[in-house]
Amino acid sequence: MVSRRGPLKSAVPSNVVSPVRRCSRTACGRPAVATLTYVYADSTAVLGPLATYAEPHCYDLCSEHSERLTAPRGWEVVRLATDSGPSRPSGDDLEALANAVREAARPPGRPDAAGPVGRDADPMEIARRGHLRVLRSPEP
Numbered sequence: 001m002v003s004r005r006g007p008l009k010s011a012v013p014s015n016v017v018s019p020v021r022r023c024s025r026t027a028c029g030r031p032a033v034a035t036l037t038y039v040y041a042d043s044t045a046v047l048g049p050l051a052t053y054a055e056p057h058c059y060d061l062c063s064e065h066s067e068r069l070t071a072p073r074g075w076e077v078v079r080l081a082t083d084s085g086p087s088r089p090s091g092d093d094l095e096a097l098a099n100a101v102r103e104a105a106r107p108p109g110r111p112d113a114a115g116p117v118g119r120d121a122d123p124m125e126i127a128r129r130g131h132l133r134v135l136r137s138p139e140p
Contacts, residue, residue, distance in 0.1 A: 021054060023062035032060030036069065042130040045071045048080035078132070096135075104131065 021032045035051040036059040038044070047066055051058060061069070071077045127134040 021050070021060050023065055024059040025061065025065050028062060028065065030062035030064065033063045034061050034066040035059070036061055036066070039130070039132065042132065043075045044078055044129065044132065045069070045075055046078045046080065046132070076129070078129075100131075 022028070023030050023032050024036075032050055034047055034049065035055075037046045037048075037055075037057070039046060047061070047069055050060065054060065069077065124135045124138070125133050126136050
């Protein structure tokens, strides 16, 4: 922007906003590598790869704090494998998201009209806890 006196300049240079996400723990300035989410209904803490964007109810953790993470008594910690490289959503991710939304919208006790119900419905499913599912990695 230009004024009568010339180009406008910031009065005080600021380095407050950083493009690198930092650990959410107090007084820790290390870069975040994982995201922690709580599923209160299932008493589960899920620690996974760094989310693509910061969520208000999730916590970004550095490698040290993510390794030392413990949950309250009676809670389960689910640790998802973290990749070192950036990940992009794939067609499988979008399909899984659409299936999860359909399943959540379906009234309880009503079978899906599209196919069988139960563990035979998805051969990739290894375990289930509430609405969370653990899926087997596809064979290369």
